[in-house]
Amino acid sequence: MNSAARGEDAVRSALAALAPRLRPAARSISGLEPLSGGATQEIWRFNLDTTAGAQPLIMRRAPGGDRLSQMTVGLDVEARLIAAARSCGVPAPEVLHVLAPEDGLGLGFIMEFVAGETLGGRIVKAASLAGARDRLAYSCGQILARIHSIDSGAFPTLARQTPADLIEQWRAGYRRDSVRRPVFDLAFHALSAICPPAPQKACLVHGDFRTGNLMIGPEGVRAVLDWELAHIGDPMEDLGWLCVNSWRFGRIEKPVGGFGEYADLYAGYEAGSGSPVNRAMAKWWEMFGTLRWGVMCASSLAAFRGAAAGVERAMIIRRTSETEIDLLRLMEN
């Protein structure tokens, strides 16, 4: 792994050598461009040049290690998840290649580039997407039903936790922070009191299915992105998370992702899965998701005061109070 190419020129040479194995007609690559680079994960865009023209591709890789945190699934598993989802009819990019050691690029994979809108604020407001928004909640229900039909037995390394485990895990995360937030304590108590049992039928759960992680075009969902929080659990978790107010981008009156209605999401899910949505359970997961996001915001304080200071992080921490008002609203109803 130490031999993984670093820097743009080294990445370009390694990808050019790989080109013929991505598509037999491919001769070279062009237009290499880093889209984002974190401490451990990078995203690159490039064109694969074939006699038929240039095909835009994406490489996700980790030159020096592969997990963002203990909670993420790892890039090799992510590539397999995307391929499995695609074969179950979930809109997802085609994975062309999983990087091997001899490729000299570290761990990661290469997939088709899908164009579209991912910015939440535009998805919930842009006039050009008005037609897509009308059908999006139903369509998200259908897509989630397909995701939950993926054979979870093929992914034995994924985390498997009951709702009670998750409450304890996130409560412990909250209490590691020195600041006490009475609203969080109240919410943990309320969620524990009506905690659902371990699901009878544990499914593969996407884990971060929300506005911002869906690539949208005027015709609807083009791709479901960011599979790194996938795990085995209660399928209602994905339905609840999509409805957390933090992902409605100001459109509070549209509970599903800022674009749709609960009834449409549930109808799409029931049509796709053939089994009824447990509405009380979906609502429990919406509240749990709100609390989980609140704990995530609040617990960034240690990172901000440590190695990862930055104005943007400071402002995300100061969004914790948004989840507190949402929790109060959910508990009053």
Add this chain to the structure above:
Amino acid sequence: MQDQPTPDEVLGAIAAFLRGTVMLKTDPHTAYQARVAANAIDLVRRQLELGASGEDAELERLEALLGRSGNLAALNAELADALASGAVGLRTPGVSAHLHATTLEKLRVDQPNYSGYLAVLEGCRDLKDA
């Protein structure tokens, strides 16, 4: 006595510089960071204006609720423990009003345009009008 302009006025000038100059003359990524920085300055200005009086009122409510005096961190921890154990809850007199008032006061500083905050403010107005 310190001279003027006031801290609030100086911060206002920095936010205007970030929005009016930096954001227009730089690459998209830096422009985005400059906007976040300007928003952060606005937050600090709101806290300088509202923070102290909000915390005084919070402490007063906590002392009334818990029947003893103390500092904000200690009383908050005591209320949090009572809520975590279920000893008190939203139906305990004063608790819901206190948690709402405290959270609304935070959002007034943190994110005064947040949809959930505006929805609760609207609800409070409707109650008063009724």
